[in-house]
Amino acid sequence: MPLTADLTAGAAPRATLAAGPARPSTGEVRDYVELLKPRVMSLVVFTALVGMLVTPSGTHPVIAASSLLMIAIGAGASGCLNMWWDADIDAVMTRTVGRPIPAGKIRAEEALAFGLFLSCASVLLLGIIANWLAAGLLAFTIVFYVVVYSMGLKRATPQNIVIGGAAGALPPVVGQAAVTGTVHLDSLVLFAIIFMWTPPHFWALALVKAGDYRQAGVPMLPNVAGPDATRLQILLYTLVLVPLGLVPTWLGFGGLAYTVVATLGGLAMIALAVKVYRRRAGREADRAAMELFAFSILYLFLLFAALLAEHGLGLWRNVPGLSL
Amino acid sequence: MTLEEPERHKLSPEEVRRRRTRSIAIALALGFMVLLFYAVTIAKLGPQVLNRPL
Structure with a gap:
């Protein structure tokens, strides 16, 4: 199903789909994995792990590893929601034109549902597994990246990546909060x-x-x-x-x-x-x-x-x- | 009175294969979550779980 991009001034920056009968999802599993930006996820896991290790905590390894998994899923969810929101500009940039939504492999609303589900699940499970400070920080990171950076700053100011960089910098803080209960x-x-x-x-x-x-x-x-x-x-x-x-x-x-x-x-x-x-x-x-x-x-x-x-x-x- | 059949998209063999692959992935994820919940529960309870009056 082809994606159409609306880049007119003031238009809502959102992927739209050609009209027609409802079609089932046609995405491959690897397309859903790509929505999670696995390379960014690996960087998040890496930095969050260091955040966990720099302060001795004595946390059970299963709790620490499960918390790290939830942080990774939360990061993937924010990447997915970012791809949903930015599908129109991804479609006109050579670096991003092959992403699942502009390439027509996954519908925009599927990516939205997938990202929202993973966001809520990762935050709730991190709260249950580790503590609610870490869960709150993860929720803040996701909201900051998607709402503040993607929806607000990215198309509005050249300081977009300066302020938005806070979202990418938070994983060590979330990791440390998960194992120590404090920052x-x-x-x-x-x-x-x-x-x-x-x-x-x-x-x-x-x-x-x-x-x-x-x-x-x-x-x-x-x-x-x-x-x-x-x-x-x-x-x-x-x-x-x-x-x-x-x-x-x-x-x-x-x-x-x-x-x-x-x-x-x-x-x-x-x-x-x-x-x-x-x-x-x-x-x-x-x-x-x-x-x-x-x-x-x-x-x-x-x-x-x-x-x-x-x-x-x-x-x-x-x-x-x-x-x- | 007759009810009209809703318009349905007939899946191609490729779409059926993709749906099956997605279903398997969801099943594996759910199975992993069960194991994760079990492991986290045991880790949170700790060895004291066995030290209780029967």
């Missing part, structure tokens, strides 16, 4: 790191994909403020992010391995951000932006992998003279 400074620092990492990461991609975003009517920073202003913002955010990446060392939950990774990775991030700032035209500029985009993923992965190894595998070693 510690440790997970708030992890939140701050992901929050500050999000703008340079997405703006580096937006520099290269500015045409796509313009066509879809999404006011990303390069389309609104221009590429040079975006490059400056990328550099400034990176200069804040890198020292922030060393706060876990200062607070003591980042050990020697983490400190080495955060220092070397941070220096590489700054070098790449400077490269993006200086190379402003042609293929060299695009290449520099894509290098920063790709390395930023590795940087965040390494930071959290180091914490995971230190706290999950017992590799934490004190950094003399640097921690409080």
Whole structure:
């Protein structure tokens, strides 16, 4: 069943379907899995797991693993609802045109029902399995991502991914709340790191994909403020992010391995951000932006992998003279 | 008085296969949920569940 996109100014940004008799669902199981954005889910699981491990809690492994599963399902549900709402712009962007709704594999209303069901189920079950603080934080994360970011900010302001980045940064906080029943400074620092990492990461991609975003009517920073202003913002955010990446060392939950990774990775991030700032035209500029985009993923992965190894595998070693 | 048959979509063999695959996936998910509830219940009750007057 073909999807029609309505991109006229002021139109409700929602997928509509061609008229006809009600048809049964035609989606494959893998299409439903794709609706959950499995790559984003894996990142959420990873960061939430680190949030669970940085503060010792003594939680039963079955409770911790089940809580992690509910956090993953909640993240998948918010991705599904995001795809439902953004189906019209997904249909005009090369990066997203193959997603299940614009490709006509799954009807928009099916995705809506699927996402709502998984959202409610994941929040309720996390509350029953772990505690209601974690469930409330998960509900807040889903609502923030779908309502505040997708429905509100994304099409309205170039600060969309700055504010919306809070949703992607919350999983460590939810993970920690699930196993400790409270929110510690440790997970708030992890939140701050992901929050500050999000703008340079997405703006580096937006520099290269500015045409796509313009066509879809999404006011990303390069389309609104221009590429040079975006490059400056990328550099400034990176200069804040890198020292922030060393706060876990200062607070003591980042050990020697983490400190080495955060220092070397941070220096590489700054070098790449400077490269993006200086190379402003042609293929060299695009290449520099894509290098920063790709390395930023590795940087965040390494930071959290180091914490995971230190706290999950017992590799934490004190950094003399640097921690409080 | 005669009742009209509602308009129905006749499923193609491919659509039948997809529906069957979806049904199996839902059954597996439900089975997994049963196991999960069981494991969580045991984990929450802990070993003290066996220490009670009979």
